[in-house]
Structure formats: C-alpha cells, structure tokens
Amino acid sequence: MKTLNLAAAAAFGLIATMATADGVVAPADVVYEDGAVEQSLTGAPGNPANGPDIMNKGAGNCIACHEVSALADLPFQGTVGPSLDGAGSRWSEAQLRGIVANAKEMFYESMMPSFYKTSGYIRPGDEFTGKAGSEPLPPMLSAEEIEDVVAFLMTMKDE
Numbered sequence: 001m002k003t004l005n006l007a008a009a010a011a012f013g014l015i016a017t018m019a020t021a022d023g024v025v026a027p028a029d030v031v032y033e034d035g036a037v038e039q040s041l042t043g044a045p046g047n048p049a050n051g052p053d054i055m056n057k058g059a060g061n062c063i064a065c066h067e068v069s070a071l072a073d074l075p076f077q078g079t080v081g082p083s084l085d086g087a088g089s090r091w092s093e094a095q096l097r098g099i100v101a102n103a104k105e106m107f108y109e110s111m112m113p114s115f116y117k118t119s120g121y122i123r124p125g126d127e128f129t130g131k132a133g134s135e136p137l138p139p140m141l142s143a144e145e146i147e148d149v150v151a152f153l154m155t156m157k158d159e
Contacts, residue, residue: 024143027101027118028136035106036094041116041143051152054145060115062149070156081112089158096150100141115141 023043030037040046052071055062063071065078069085087096098106101116118136126133141149 027116027139030101030116032098032102032105033094035098036092037097037101038094040147041097041101042147044147046144046147046149046151048148048151048155050145050148054141054149055152059145060141060149065112068156084153084156086156086158088154088156091153093150093154096153097146100146100149100153113140115139116143116146 025039025041030041031039052074054060055068055071056074057064062068062084063074063077065081067077067079067083067085068074069083071077091099095106099112102114103110103112104114116139118139121135121137125131
C-alpha cells in the first residue's frame with residue numbers, strides 16, 4: 001500500500017509540473033506525437049475571432065509567409081509557406097496545434113518559426129541589441145494565442 005501511495009504521489013507531482021497554476025502547459029512540457037499536440041495548451045478552446053488579429057502583422061505575422069483568402073483585406077500576403085485556405089480540412093486540430101507551436105516537430109526542415117518554444121535555439125538574439133540572448137527566451141506567442149490561431153484555422157474548411 002505504501003508503494004502505491006508513493007507511486008501515486010510521484011505521478012501527481014509529474015502531472016502538476018506539466019501545467020502552470022492557471023492550467024497552461026509550459027512550452028518545455030508540450031507533448032508532440034508525430035508533430036501533433038493532442039492536449040489544448042490552455043485547457044480551453046481558443047477563440048477563432050482573435051485568430052486574424054494574431055495572424056496579422058505583429059505577434060504571429062502568419063500572413064508574411066502564408067496566403068489566407070479569408071483575410072484578403074490584409075495586404076502583402078506571402079507565398080513562402082503553403083496557403084492556409086482549407087487548413088481545417090488538411091490537418092486535424094492536434095496537427096495544427098503542433099504546427100503553430102513548433103512546425104519543426106512535424107516538418108523538420110521547415111523555415112517556420114517555433115512560436116511556442118523557449119530553448120534549444122542555435123543563435124538567439126537579444127532583441128535589437130546585436131548581442132546573443134540567453135535562454136530560456138519567452139515564447140513568441142502565448143498558449144492562448146496559439147489556441148486562438150488554431151481555432152481560426154479550424155474554421156477554414158474546403159467546401
């Protein structure tokens with residue numbers, strides 16, 4: 001019985017370290033399975049209405065590399081990455097979450113930045129100082145922003 005209690009306590013401790021107090025999975029604790037992330041990073045569904053703002057210039061800046069017909073009002077959309085039209089039909093929610101969080105987990109040679117990663121970079125910079133940054137770095141997008149982008153991409157289905 002004592003062994004069972006110790007095992008249960010250890011398992012609880014492991015689970016407790018995988019999420020912060022507010023239920024958010026820390027970047028280092030994200031579990032990728034063939035590039036997909038099954039578990040929501042926040043424990044709650046994202047808000048698809050916030051997706052376009054994040055994908056615009058600034059935070060995510062997805063349109064710098066991807067074309068998104070649903071965001072046709074945003075100028076200078078890119079062609080480096082694949083079109084995101086129909087993304088919700090091409091990939092599952094778990095796959096999209098993994099791609100947005102860290103595309104290199106699914107597509108090793110991807111040029112897409114890792115939006116939810118804090119360490120393991122080759123040469124991180126310290127903003128605009130010209131000096132090397134020190135890890136851990138803050139993620140480019142928050143867990144909530146990742147979930148909002150994923151929720152928006154899931155609305156983009158092929159007809």
